[in-house]
Amino acid sequence: MSGDVMPAPSSTYLGFDANDYPGDATLPSLKKAFSFAGFWLNAPPGASANSWSGKRSILRDAGFGFLVLFNGRLDRELKKSGNPAAVAANDARMAAASAQREGFHSAAIIFLDLEEGGRMLPEQNAYIFAWIDGVTAAGFRPGIYCSGMPASEGKGAFVITAVDIRSHAAGREIAFFVYNDACPPSPGCVYPARPPKSSTSGVPFASVWQFAQSPRRRAFTSHCRSTYSNNGNCYAPGSAPGSPFLDLDSATSPDPSHGRD
Numbered sequence: 001m002s003g004d005v006m007p008a009p010s011s012t013y014l015g016f017d018a019n020d021y022p023g024d025a026t027l028p029s030l031k032k033a034f035s036f037a038g039f040w041l042n043a044p045p046g047a048s049a050n051s052w053s054g055k056r057s058i059l060r061d062a063g064f065g066f067l068v069l070f071n072g073r074l075d076r077e078l079k080k081s082g083n084p085a086a087v088a089a090n091d092a093r094m095a096a097a098s099a100q101r102e103g104f105h106s107a108a109i110i111f112l113d114l115e116e117g118g119r120m121l122p123e124q125n126a127y128i129f130a131w132i133d134g135v136t137a138a139g140f141r142p143g144i145y146c147s148g149m150p151a152s153e154g155k156g157a158f159v160i161t162a163v164d165i166r167s168h169a170a171g172r173e174i175a176f177f178v179y180n181d182a183c184p185p186s187p188g189c190v191y192p193a194r195p196p197k198s199s200t201s202g203v204p205f206a207s208v209w210q211f212a213q214s215p216r217r218r219a220f221t222s223h224c225r226s227t228y229s230n231n232g233n234c235y236a237p238g239s240a241p242g243s244p245f246l247d248l249d250s251a252t253s254p255d256p257s258h259g260r261d
Contacts, residue, residue: 016249036066036255065255066104068257070091070111070112078123084126092131095138096140109256109259112135144162145178149180149182180201183221183224187227189216191237197209198252214234215231233245234247
């Protein structure tokens with residue numbers, strides 16, 4: 001692992017996201033490497049509570065930009081509901097209310113976290129676009145976090161989730177935060193002064209690229225496994241033992257959600 005890295009003037013910026021808030025005391029050290037931080041508006045995937053709640057002003061005062069995230073629904077939940085659009089409308093109200101409560105102003109981008117990739121099913125599309133419309137009606141700008149990796153559909157056919165969603169957007173303006181940790185195009189768990197451009201993620205229209213995940217996914221990262229720690233996670237440069245592990249992102253802005261205003 002390299003030592004602390006100061007972000008250089010660049011058209012791309014390095015950031016991180018994590019399910020667990022890293023702690024107030026870690027922010028000065030993290031700011032040496034990162035321009036922005038992911039910020040959850042509700043409980044992250046697999047969690048029952050949100051440790052980011054109430055931390056916006058602390059992060060802002062520490063100099064961070066924001067990548068504002070709202071954890072969306074899994075397909076099994078949408079099928080069980082029987083009315084994905086109604087679920088989405090309620091989730092959009094929750095996302096907007098949480099963003100307002102945290103102090104994010106209107107026009108900030110909220111990224112809907114979609115953990116399932118491949119081609120979106122009808123109930124997933126109903127949820128996604130009703131959520132987008134609800135967030136837009138509440139005065140915020142919609143974004144989507146989703147796969148930017150080709151998923152096989154058999155017989156040599158592939159689909160990229162971000163492209164699939166965009167093709168059904170019907171004129172809606174959506175910011176895309178994509179994940180693609182496959183090496184290449186990902187450089188692995190590294191902290192370059194000039195981060196990789198989000199357009200090289202495999203999704204040219206992406207504004208944010210999650211290029212490394214913790215723990216590393218072995219099926220996609222064999223060519224860059226040496227860049228990860230021995231336990232397969234990414235940690236901030238120069239971090240002490242027991243520090244929180246991170247996912248690594250690059251963006252076209254030091255404040256991808258425009259959340260500092």
